[in-house]
Amino acid sequence: MGTFHHDRHELHGITVVVDTSGPEIFVGRCDDMDDRQILGVFEGETGAMLTPYDNAPHKGVLNRSPDDLNKRVARYYDMGMQLHFHTVGDGAVRAALDALEYARERGSEEHRNLRHTFSHLGLVDPTDMPRFAELNAAASFTLAWGDTTEWTINLELPALGRERVARLYPIRSLLAAGAVVLGGSDWIYGDLDPLVSIETGITRDDAYGPISTSDFEVFDDETDELATLIDAYTINGAWQLHAEERSGSIEVGKRADMVIYDRNLFEIPTGEISEATVDLTLFDGRVVYRRPDKR
Numbered sequence: 242m243g244t245f246h247h248d249r250h251e252l253h254g255i256t257v258v259v260d261t262s263g264p265e266i267f268v269g270r271c272d273d274m275d276d277r278q279i280l281g282v283f284e285g286e287t288g289a290m291l292t293p294y295d296n297a298p299h300k301g302v303l304n305r306s307p308d309d310l311n312k313r314v315a316r317y318y319d320m321g322m323q324l325h326f327h328t329v330g331d332g333a334v335r336a337a338l339d340a341l342e343y344a345r346e347r348g349s350e351e352h353r354n355l356r357h358t359f360s361h362l363g364l365v366d367p368t369d370m371p372r373f374a375e376l377n378a379a380a381s382f383t384l385a386w387g388d389t390t391e392w393t394i395n396l397e398l399p400a401l402g403r404e405r406v407a408r409l410y411p412i413r414s415l416l417a418a419g420a421v422v423l424g425g426s427d428w429i430y431g432d433l434d435p436l437v438s439i440e441t442g443i444t445r446d447d448a449y450g451p452i453s454t455s456d457f458e459v460f461d462d463e464t465d466e467l468a469t470l471i472d473a474y475t476i477n478g479a480w481q482l483h484a485e486e487r488s489g490s491i492e493v494g495k496r497a498d499m500v501i502y503d504r505n506l507f508e509i510p511t512g513e514i515s516e517a518t519v520d521l522t523l524f525d526g527r528v529v530y531r532r533p534d535k536r
């Protein structure tokens with residue numbers, strides 16, 4: 242993408258920001274910071290939880306009361322918006338799922354097919370997992386964070402305890418519950434390279450090599466397969482945008498949106514996935530990147 246260029250517009254009485262920096266790319270978002278804050282983080286014991294933190298006598302902070310959140314979400318739902326929730330703790334996830342359910346039960350039938358997104362998803366209670374499919378909501382993960390680091394050991398483990406740390410970023414459990422899983426970049430923090438997230442999603446280890454904490458196996462049940470994670474970055478993302486009929490996979494009649502790497506990801510050791518580099522990028526059939534030494 243080129244330089245960020247934001248235009249502000251009024252829509253139904255709220256300010257939205259449209260990003261016109263790239264070809265055919267635009268992003269609308271609510272410009273009210275208050276309406277975007279329902280999350281906190283584990284390491285500061287602020288993320289809203291269903292059960293108390295191990296190192297603090299409380300369950301974090303839900304920045305909006307459930308009643309207030311329900312009303313706000315219903316308001317945006319009724320405008321026909323696809324909603325994006327950024328939720329970290331299992332308490333925040335449940336409050337947001339409840340709000341989306343509230344909005345869908347009362348909202349117009351014409352908005353029923355809109356596809357919503359929950360991102361970050363540090364912890365999700367197993368009983369909430371089937372609700373993603375029921376509410377037409379995708380689960381967006383940034384699996385570059387799905388490894389065991391000093392951060393996990395020194396900050397998340399004391400706050401959450403081993404049982405909860407072992408359930409962090411529960412991508413496989415959500416897939417098993419029928420959720421559409423997306424590969425995301427959360428916000429502008431850390432590594433945005435999809436291959437780093439894909440490799441980490443499979444190994445649940447540091448993509449740049451073993452570190453001192455790598456043998457602390459906290460992510461016992463959540464290893465994922467390459468094809469599943471490629472889908473998360475391609476066809477599933479197209480689904481979320483209602484664009485799966487024209488993009489997201491290589492098929493006759495679809496747009497040629499694709500990246501060609503210098504090696505076949507299915508034929509190399511998993512630990513090398515993040516080392517693959519791009520030979521060619523096509524956007525709607527046009528070459529927008531070609532490696533300088535390739536002809």
Ligand SMILES: [Zn+2]
Nearest residue numbers: 327361427428
């Ligand atoms: Zn996040």
